[in-house]
Amino acid sequence: MTSPEPAGTAAADPRTGAWLHGVVRDVEPGTLATTASLEGDPVRAVRAAGLTAVVSTVPLSAYGEEALRRNLEDLAWLERAARAHHAVVDALSRAGAVVPARLATVHHGDEGVARVLVERHDELAATLDRLDGREEWGVKGYAVPGAVPRAAAPAGGGGAGAAYLRRRRAQLTAREEGQRIAAEAAAAVHEALAGYAVAARRHAPQDRRLSGAATAMVVNGAYLVDRPRLKGFSALVDALADRHPEIRLELTGPWPPYSFVAEPTTEAAHAVREPA
Known part of the structure; x- marks a missing residue:
């Protein structure tokens, strides 16, 4: 039949x-x-x-x-x-x-x-x-060379000698310290956004040739957000950008939920499926 x-x-x-x-x-x-x-x-x-x-x-x-x-x-x-x-x-x-x-x-x-x-x-x-009732939104973050975390801003104590030592140490370790600071900020940003969203994925950063940015990408997150909470999510991104001047944040979307589904096929991509 x-x-x-x-x-x-x-x-x-x-x-x-x-x-x-x-x-x-x-x-x-x-x-x-x-x-x-x-x-x-x-x-x-x-x-x-x-x-x-x-x-x-x-x-x-x-x-x-x-x-x-x-x-x-x-x-x-x-x-x-x-x-x-x-x-x-x-x-x-x-x-x-x-x-x-x-x-x-x-x-x-x-x-x-x-x-x-x-x-x-x-x-x-x-x-x-x-x-x-939910949408995928992306947040990308790019390192800002030379930026100092607000919590780590110099307090001005210790006199001129201490200030000189701080500046000298910063000059000697600027690149390594910048990478560490950006990585810590990226982790904090993703954790905060993931806590607000229904679900979150942290993708590998895009190469500069693909992102087109002048500095390295350190955050490449995807977040599934309830539509009624989108305004709050956007406000959180702005607040995190202010809290972490060492990275520049960019909100993108909405996107289809590519990051939060399993494709409707268990077979390898690009293969033509034969009829039964």
Whole structure:
């Protein structure tokens, strides 16, 4: 007996696949109609087990396993695909909770997408519940050379001799001391923000060539924040920036919750999923 076709599927075409963008509870027709897929036409929905996967229909000539391996080596192609994928996930996140899929997760048919929704229903549903009403915000911190922590500011005691010794010691150990001070401030900032947020992740600092900053990044945190508490979170970032002049803080977002989900596939990225 043939399995029923997943709700929302396009007619089966062996030449096309389904690029998975993310999983939501449901999606409005208007969101689908106004959100461009990787190929420029509207994205579409595959529904199963009370969940909805949003996908792009893609030609396997360009998105099949061998083609993906080749294209993922092309930085220009990869950037275009990543931007288009993010645009879809971002549109979904603005409409409600979404579990973003890993980049380049492609299934041969909608049956494979539906199977993910069925097999991982409980996990995906629980994640959507946890993300509901919350947003991911990023905080990046950059070292400020020569800045002195407010708590460590010179008190002016000890006379001219003591002041000279302090200045001389600072000159001799400026680089090492600056790194230590920035690292301690970064840890304190992350701890304070994590205590306010629902969940937090501290990612590895970005290289200067990627961040574009003139000084080293020492904080690269992601924070899941309840929407009603966003104003307080922003105020906390400002307060921490004032408390720690040795690092420059930058608040970014909101972002889809990339840092707080497990992708809706347990298989390796970039592989085309074969139908059962």
